[in-house]
Amino acid sequence: MSKRRIVLSIITGLAVSTTAVALTLPNGEEVEELTGNARWGCEVLLCLSNPNGPRAVAECRPPIDKLFKCLSKRHPCKFPKCPQAGAGNEAKQLSDHYDPCFLYGEGYEEAPKGYLGETYVQAKASNANLSKYAKRRAERRGYSNVQYNHNGTYKYYSEDYGWETAGSKACVRGKPKKYRERTPCSSDESGDCYRTVYVYDDIIWQEMQSSRAIDVYIDGKIFRRVHW
Numbered sequence: 001m002s003k004r005r006i007v008l009s010i011i012t013g014l015a016v017s018t019t020a021v022a023l024t025l026p027n028g029e030e031v032e033e034l035t036g037n038a039r040w041g042c043e044v045l046l047c048l049s050n051p052n053g054p055r056a057v058a059e060c061r062p063p064i065d066k067l068f069k070c071l072s073k074r075h076p077c078k079f080p081k082c083p084q085a086g087a088g089n090e091a092k093q094l095s096d097h098y099d100p101c102f103l104y105g106e107g108y109e110e111a112p113k114g115y116l117g118e119t120y121v122q123a124k125a126s127n128a129n130l131s132k133y134a135k136r137r138a139e140r141r142g143y144s145n146v147q148y149n150h151n152g153t154y155k156y157y158s159e160d161y162g163w164e165t166a167g168s169k170a171c172v173r174g175k176p177k178k179y180r181e182r183t184p185c186s187s188d189e190s191g192d193c194y195r196t197v198y199v200y201d202d203i204i205w206q207e208m209q210s211s212r213a214i215d216v217y218i219d220g221k222i223f224r225r226v227h228w
Contacts, residue, residue: 040066041080048091048216048226068228071212088220097153097208099225101171104204111170113151117143117179117199143179143199153208166208173202 044067047060054064070077071093079093101108120142138144153167176198185193209227216223 037080038083042082042085044080045082045085045089045091045216048214049218049223051224054226054228088217090217092215092217094213094215095211096213096225097165097167097211098169098206099209100222101204103222103224104171105173107173108171108202108204109173110151111149111172111200111203112198113149115146115195115197116149116170116172116203117146117197118203119143119199119201121201141179141181143177143197146197147205168208169206171204171206172200174200176200 040063043060043063047054047057047064050056050060055061067080071079079091081090101110120138134144147170148168149170150166150168152169153165155163155165158164179197179199180194181197183193183195185191212228214226214228216226
């Protein structure tokens with residue numbers, strides 16, 4: 001690490017130097033310098049807490065690379081701890097392809113499993129690629145971009161690759177409107193077929209990420225989730 005002290009503008013108030021890690025707690029108290037595994041644990045907590053990414057700062061790359069390499073082994077090491085971080089300030093491992101919806105902003109929550117649509121106003125930008133007929137239809141019924149929300153992952157079998165994992169998860173805000181629309185029937189169905197679509201003013205579709213994840217807690221609450 002360089003000899004200059006770096007300070008990341010994060011809630012934990014951690015600061016890294018070349019010879020040790022110094023922690024400045026939220027109350028402004030300076031705690032003793034750390035070395036060895038304690039130092040590594042505090043570096044890890046600091047770097048994982050950076051909203052720009054755990055490797056965004058050059059000084060963070062060695063401790064984070066060491067962490068990921070260590071956790072990737074057949075017999076992974078124990079997750080390093082920062083003894084002076086204070087109660088409720090820590091990092092925990094978990095397996096999840098997606099992020100908690102509340103991390104996207106106040107009021108966001110997990111959408112129900114099923115068909116979801118966006119209001120025509122929200123989907124206006126993506127509607128630019130629709131045909132004139134599709135645009136008129138979407139504008140008339142007030143929503144478009146209907147997708148199925150699995151609210152997580154599922155397994156499917158591919159003849160080329162065997163069992164694979166796919167999924168979808170949406171975060172929504174506000175009260176939905178419920179619509180019943182006609183849909184093509186499957187080969188073993190007859191007559192008219194319908195599906196229920198829940199339409200939201202505010203919807204975010206998450207991309208499936210690596211299931212290897214780490215939650216960073218600040219004051220006992222999840223501050224951010226890191227996938228690696």
